[in-house]
Amino acid sequence: MPGAAGPRRRADAERSIARIVAAARETLSRDPNTGIDDIAKAAGVGRMTLYGHFRTRADLVEAALADALRAGDEALSAVDLTGDPRNALSRLLESSWTLVAESAALSTAAQDVLPAGRVRELHAAPAQRMEELIRRGQDEGVFRTDLPLTWLVNVVHYVLQGAAEENRTGRLKTKETARVVTATVQSILAAPPARAAL
Structure with a gap:
């Protein structure tokens, strides 16, 4: 049938791309310096096939990070963030630290090959979810308001990355990990007690 080979070739290419991206996520999560040859081997494709889909290592790293963040965003979108912001924060942190463990190594690989602005852009959705939750907690008086909101969001991210690293090295x-992360972030964000009037 004329044209039948076209859709089939596209489907084969899509499967090949999916295998390559999955292999890149897995190998770069273990070692951000993993080379193209090792990624191709893990994907079960040749180097030429890989380069047929991704012209540079930067293109592949970006695709792997974007795929991991997209999967993480889908998982976190199912977390119930209603009710007391402190309880919602605990649920979000318990669900997100393992996702950060993967994306932290991928982010390290991305920072070496992508512009800083692009890396921040890829992380925009997770950062926005945390920012909205912290802002709600501030509005309700349970999270501190004496420090910039963007700083607090970044501090939470640093804690998650640190926990992922401690976990990876076996020190935690x-x-x-979930309990340590939650206790640390809750103590950082807690509104200071009101001072009694003199």
Whole structure:
């Protein structure tokens, strides 16, 4: 049938791209310096096939990071953020630290090959979710307002990245990580107690 090969070739190419991106996510999460040859091998494709879909290592790293962040965003969008902002924050942190563990290594790889503005752009959705939750907590008087909101969002991100690194090196056990992250961030964001009038 004329034209039948076209859709099939496209489907084959899409499967090949998906395998390559999945392999890049997995290998770069273990080692941000993983080379193209190792990624191609993990994907079960040749170097030429990989370069047929991704012209540069930067293109592949960006695709892997974007894919991980998109998957993470889908998972986090299911987290219930209603009710007391402190409880909502705990639920969000418990769900997000493992996702950050993967994206932290991918972000390291991305920072080496992509402009800083592009890396920030890719992280915009997760940052916005946290920013909106912290702002709501500030409006309700349970989170501090004496520090800039963008700084607080970044501090939460730094804590999550630090926990991911501690977990990766074995200095923090996996079963303890969610509790440690939650306790740390809650203490950072807590509104200071009101001073009694003299």
